Amino acid sequence: MExxxxxxxxxxxxxxxxxxxxxxTRDLDAMSALWERSARVxxxxxxxxxxxxxxxxxxSFFALFGGASAxxxxxxxxxxxxxxxxxxxxxxEDLLGDQHGATVAALNLFTRDASGRWRMVAHHxxxxxxxxxxxxxxxx
Amino acid sequence: MExxxxxxxxxxxxxxxxxxxxxxTRDLDAMSALWERSARVxxxxxxxxxxxxxxxxxxSFFALFGGASAxxxxxxxxxxxxxxxxxxxxxxEDLLGDQHGATVAALNLFTRDASGRWRMVAHHxxxxxxxxxxxxxxxx
Numbered sequence: 001m002e003x004x005x006x007x008x009x010x011x012x013x014x015x016x017x018x019x020x021x022x023x024x025t026r027d028l029d030a031m032s033a034l035w036e037r038s039a040r041v042x043x044x045x046x047x048x049x050x051x052x053x054x055x056x057x058x059x060s061f062f063a064l065f066g067g068a069s070a071x072x073x074x075x076x077x078x079x080x081x082x083x084x085x086x087x088x089x090x091x092x093e094d095l096l097g098d099q100h101g102a103t104v105a106a107l108n109l110f111t112r113d114a115s116g117r118w119r120m121v122a123h124h125x126x127x128x129x130x131x132x133x134x135x136x137x138x139x140x
Numbered sequence: 141m142e143x144x145x146x147x148x149x150x151x152x153x154x155x156x157x158x159x160x161x162x163x164x165t166r167d168l169d170a171m172s173a174l175w176e177r178s179a180r181v182x183x184x185x186x187x188x189x190x191x192x193x194x195x196x197x198x199x200s201f202f203a204l205f206g207g208a209s210a211x212x213x214x215x216x217x218x219x220x221x222x223x224x225x226x227x228x229x230x231x232x233e234d235l236l237g238d239q240h241g242a243t244v245a246a247l248n249l250f251t252r253d254a255s256g257r258w259r260m261v262a263h264h265x266x267x268x269x270x271x272x273x274x275x276x277x278x279x280x
Contacts, residue, residue, distance in 0.1 A: 047269040050245045086226035105190045107264040124247040126266030129187040
């Protein structure tokens with residue numbers, strides 16, 4: 001996406017990319033460094049119930065990174081927004097490899113910590129079933 | 141959930157409840173009043189691609205509210221968090237009626253407008269497939 005010269009949006013997109021890089025490289029240290037380590041963080045993997053609190057979120061990545069095959073993502077439609085010290089990114093994750101062709105719609109939420117660094121506080125991914133429904137706008 | 145005497149959390153949960161009340165009563169005016177009417181809003185209905193921008197989001201509710209049967213929700217596991225002028229709620233939507241037994245995991249994001257009122261900027265709902273996966277924590 002176009003971020004122009006906005007340093008807030010640019011840094012937010014860097015943090016968002018770091019999430020997917022850690023995911024692809026199965027780097028639990030990098031993933032852990034990205035998240036806020038608190039009770040309020042939540043993570044909803046596609047089809048899963050929401051995991052609440054850093055210990056459960058971390059455990060999910062530990063389990064996923066131990067799976068048979070690593071995931072690879074092509075990210076499209078990324079849009080970043082900043083409101084004060086909170087930022088969020090909506091993005092489509094197009095999966096490669098074993099799950100080739102699957103698309104996950106994601107909403108990633110970050111807050112800035114005391115040092116000004118973006119830390120993830122929520123990740124919500126959901127499977128996209130086919131193309132977007134066609135909605136006919138009538139007399140709105 | 142327990143909000144104690146925190147007026148920020150209490151008002152955020154009121155806004156979150158207003159979303160589900162508008163959904164259940166198919167009240168497009170109430171739904172429209174709740175959302176920020178901007179290009180940055182996004183809405184991901186369960187299984188759908190992400191809809192971007194208020195016209196598309198509004199059209200989706202117009203279409204959903206014209207469906208054969210209204211949805212009813214029992215909300216559980218609601219957790220609200222406020223960071224500056226941004227607030228978010230994670231909640232499980234347990235569906236009644238035709239879709240009895242289905243659970244949707246939701247992340248609802250709000251920002252405060254100039255008058256201090258919470259306006260929804262993102263809704264992301266995803267189907268939960270069965271109980272949460274059992275994750276065995278080993279040597280984290």
